[in-house]
Amino acid sequence: KQEVTQIPAALSVPEGENLVLNCSFTDSAIYNLQWFRQDPGKGLTSLLLIQSSQREQTSGRLNASLDKSSGRSTLYIAASQPGDSATYLCAGPDTGFQKLVFGTGTRLLVSP
């Protein structure tokens, strides 16, 4: 049974800083991992999907990595902006199932 953990629960940084969000999972047989953004009271926006055959995926200022052997994924945000303020969630498929298992998220605040 897949379990997903995210650290830290909250992060506050000044505008312009580079930052890393962490995601840990228990089942190393994971075949993909997805990062989402959620604005307060809103739905989830998919940011990046990393297949197990890949080690990284990039979209603009975002870079996500996946290390199955260590059970970790990171989301790197370069040159953070106030508009990046949101909750970031990672999710992976449950073992043998097609449902997604989510972490509890990292709440990011970028101050001007």
Place this chain on the structure above:
Amino acid sequence: DAGVTQSPTHLIKTRGQQVTLRCSPKSGHDTVSWYQQALGQGPQFIFQYYEEEERQRGNFPDRFSGHQFPNYSSELNVNALLLGDSALYLCASSSSLRSYEQYFGPGTRLTVT
């Protein structure tokens, strides 16, 4: 191309009542999953529908039921509402060929008083 849509946006119900939430999947998608997200938590899987049948179910009581229609849209029904059912209910659609790549709707905020 319309993404995943959900209705209503917000809903307030009283304990013991019943509620129906609706979801229309992204064009080209045939699989719909429902998740419950309590405040400050990650979404929890309720169930998934494919070919009008419940394919998988999470750890939710039978008070939670669903339906998928021939046009792939879906409903989530919750009976005998409890205060603890207050949450954001998220619908996600996917293709059966890539069911792990799920696209989420804006959610329905349910408040039970």
